[in-house]
Amino acid sequence: MTPVKGGYAVDVPVIHVSERARQEHATVWSTFKAFGVTLRRLFTSLFKGDTPTIYYPEQTRPYSERFRGTHILTVRDDGSLKCVACYMCATVCPAECIYIEAGEHPNPEIEKFPTRFDIDMMRCIYCGFCVDACPEEAIIMSREHHQSVYNRDETIYDIEKLMARPGIDAKGPGYRPNRPMAEAKIFDKETQTVCPIPSVIQERHPAVLYESMIRRRD
Amino acid sequence: MPKLTIDGQTYEAEKGKTVIQVADDLGVEIPRYCYHPDIGIEASCRMCLVEVKGAPKLMPACATPIAEGMTIRTNTERVREAVRYAMEFLLLHHPIDCPVCDQSGECWLQDYYMAHAGHDSRFPLGQKTRRRKAFDLGPLVKLDQERCILCTRCVRFTRNVTRTNEIQVFNRGHNSEIGIFEDRPLNNAYSGNVVDICPVGALTSSDFRFRVRVWFLKGTPSVCAGCSTGCNLRIDHSARAVGGGIPGYTATDGKIYRTVGRRNVDVNKSWLCDEGRLSFHALERWPRLRTAMTGGQTRAVIQLLPSIHEHFESIRKAYGDSAVAALVSATHTNEALFLTKKYFEGRVDFRLGREVELYEQRQDDLLRRLDKHPNTRGALDLGLGGEWNGLSGFLRRAETKEIRGMWISFHPQLVGEDAPEILEDLRELIAALEFSVVSTTHDFGWARAASVLLPMASWAEETGTYTNYAGRLQITNRAVMPPGDAQPLHMLMAELLKLSGVQVSHDPDAVFDWIRREVPLYSGVDHDAVGSLGATPAQPV
Structure with missing residues (x-):
């Protein structure tokens, strides 16, 4: 040129x-x-048949493998949380949207686990620093980005939602460590029937993500 | 006074000191793990090696006494290499636990690795020796044997300071490890100190463990309010809003997570008793009082003060000046006590129980004293222990209607329980009075009967000075904000004095200047002179 x-x-x-x-x-x-x-x-x-539009939301355009959507907390093979509550994500988070409370794990080899892990999705800027900071590949991001809710409280995702919300893996994992995940996997309701967070395996209509969707508004 | 040269600079130092003590005094940094000034010398970690002219080998600075004409070098290639190898040996079997280790962020291994080592481990991760993880040594301390570097600081603490000998080194050579005998847990009254002195994450506090990462904390130097000894400590409290808008996390009020001993050779060396270390939990023992209340309604403090002043004035007019008095406690700062004395024109007493008899008596031979109020000596020095004869005297006078209006300021003991008969007497006193103002930190049932109930800031929420049992003036600092509408007593009193026509600053420093002018004992000192370590004012001739 x-x-x-x-x-x-x-x-x-x-x-x-x-x-x-x-x-x-x-x-x-x-x-x-x-x-x-x-x-x-x-x-x-x-x-x-050359249409430039698609039937969204039934159809979506393919998202990047590294799409930074809603977070996922991965689990070990036994279905327990991979997270060890080291606070690295909370420390690096520029939006200060991650809140963790740690507890003593019964297994002294693991030592520490989160009794509370909240992400304020309204505050999150989806920068993916938490994924980069995590030493345990315990937090990854998904390609999901629909977070419409009726109630502001529901934009704060707790362990249950982050770990095993319905359709968590429907669009595939998004931004995650740039290598095959060694010991972590995404919680799968089909194969995993026991879970330390009991509400995760309660039966629910797959279309209903949150209670507020069926609650009548007056 | 031998002269010696460290890194080319010649100094004169006191005879009998060791090289590391002289270096510490002069500000020359020598890395160390096993050396601690208050527990005796071991020289086992080999981190403080220095080059001494004439000596064929490197010498441990912590165990080498100084001598006339000594020439010491701390930063030669030989020393740096020795320290690097010492670090490599110490880290050889150290687990890669940092993300879950509670010491991480204030770990001396991390600090010295970054400063002096920086090597890649030559030992395969899978072959590291595994030892016992996270088990209780006692009610306050947990031990992780893998992380231990065998500096034996904790062993020497229980041997030389508490003389209880709970922690020992077991086995020999590579198998040696720290531990306790099965039937003798580490449960002495000073056990929490081993966590403070452990340079690595081997000993962690069961109370503080996993509650927060240390890099979120801000340290504020302060003084323990648990007894009349006045041990120096550092309050570690939240400094940054972790989690932003997540409910349940209060970013503005701040929260105390732990207290750590602060070295003051003249008062407490580096130690704290466990009761004092955990005394900040007493602030959460009852619900805090957040708003002022009168007649069952909540009101703003600033609106109530004029009416309180008018009530006191009308009682004074009707029944004479002596019908109004104040009962405070020795838990208040000198500034608050002084302003209370000014507003009530000397009709103030602080004696709830037997503080004055007890404040000099030891509870054990290390730190603790029987009087669980931090400022009994200060109240006496300000002349508050007059003819009023404390709580019982006020109660008698109130029952005979000699006293009709009172300000009662109550702060619960941070260590131990308040005697139930004191609370019963307070209840009776409130019932006997025509007009009573109770300023208190917590929402106590007995205080609800008062005409006006005011919320007050507690220890760690106000700045001021305490005078300990020996007359040493020390500054207690504000670490966190008082909850809701609560204010320190000296600010409430300053507002009342303003209503009666005396302009007083809210600044405790300025209030102390006033004390200095009026109380001859304190004439030579101010907040700057007291500083972080305190000062003992010279006795007036």
């Missing part, structure tokens, strides 16, 4: 703003040209 007189040599389209403005000067003729475009798109989408 070498600069030549009056612009740049070929490979980049050079737009002369004033020139284009002069060409696109609105006339009656340009109005009909625009109708022509609309008509052409009508026929191509009707008969060729």
Whole structure:
């Protein structure tokens, strides 16, 4: 791309703003040209099936493998939380949205586990620093980004929601350590029937994420 | 006074000191694990090696006494190499536990690794020796044998300071480990100190363990209010809003997570008793009083003070000045006591029980004293122990209607329980009075009967001075904010004095300047002179 007189040599389209403005000067003729475009798109989408739109939310565009959506707390093989409550994520979090309370684990080899792990999703800026900081690959992100709720309280995700909300893995994991996860996995309700957080395995309609969705609003 | 040269600088030092003590006095940094100034010398960690001219080998600075004409170098290549190897040996079997280790963030292994070692481990992770993890040594201390570096600080503490010998080194060579005998748990009255002096994460406090990571904490130097000894301590409290808007976390009030002994050679060396160390939990023992109450209604403190002043004035007018008095406690700062004395024109007493008899008596031969109030000596020095004869005297006078209006300021003991007969007497006193104002820290049932109930800041929520049993003036600092509408007593009194026409600053430093002008004992000192370690004012001739 070498600069030549009056612009740049070929490979980049050079737009002369004033020139284009002069060409696109609105006339009656340009109005009909625009109708022509609309008509052409009508026929191509009707008969060729070339639609630029998709049936969202039934269909979605593919998200990146490294999409930074709602967090997931991963589990060990026995279904217990991988997190050891080291507070690295809470320390690095620039939005200060992670709140952890640690407890004594019955197994002295593990020593520490979170009795409370809350993320304030309204405060979170989805930077993914928590994933980078985690020494245990215990927190990863998903490709999910729908967090519509009726009640502000529900934007604070506790352990249960972060670990095993319905459809947690439907869109696949998002931003996570750039290597295969060694010991951690995402909690799976089908195979895992025992869980230290009892409410996780309670039966619920898969479409109903939160109680507020079926609560009548008055 | 031998002269010696450290790193090219010549100093004169006291005979009998060791090299590391001289270096500490001069501010020359020598790394160490096993050396602690108050527990005796072991020279086992080999971190403080220095080069002494004429000596063929490196010498441990903690165990080498100084001599005339000694030339010491602390930063030669030979010394640096020795320290690096010492670190590599200490870390050889140390687990990679830092994320879950409670010491992480204030760990001397972490600090010295970054400063003096920085090596990659040559020992495979899977082959590290495993030892017993996290088990109780006593009610307050947990031991993790894997993390221990065998500096034997805790062993020497129980041997030389408490003389109880609970912690010992067992086995020999590579198998040696710290432990206790099965039938003798570490349950002496000073056990929490081993956690403070442990340079690594081997000994952790069951009380503080896992409650917060230390880098979220802010340290405020203060003084223990648990007894009349006045041990120096550091209050570690929350400094940053972790978790932002998550409910249940109060970012503004602050929260005390632990207290740690602060070295003051003249008062408490580096130690704290366990009762004093855990005394901050007493603030959470009852619900705190957050708003002022009168006649069952909550009101703002600042609105109530004028009406309180008017009530006292009308009682004074009707029955004479002596019908109004104040009962405080020796838990208040000198500043608060002094302003109370000014407002009530000397009709103030602080004696609830037997403080004055007890304040100099020892509970044991280390630190604790029988009087569980921090400022009995200060109240006496301000002349509050007059003819009023304390709580019982006031009660008698109130029952004979000699006294009709009183301000009662009550702060519960941080260590131990308040005697039930004191609370019963207070209840009777309130019942006998026509007009009573009770300022207190917690929402006590007996105080509800008062005409006006005011919330008051407690220890760690106000700045001021305490005078300990020996007359040493020490500053207690505000670490956290008082809850709700609560205010320190000296601020309430300053407002009342303002209503009676005396302009008083809210600043405890300025109040102390006033004390200094009026009380000859304190004429030579001010807050700056007291500083972080306290000062003993010269006795007036």
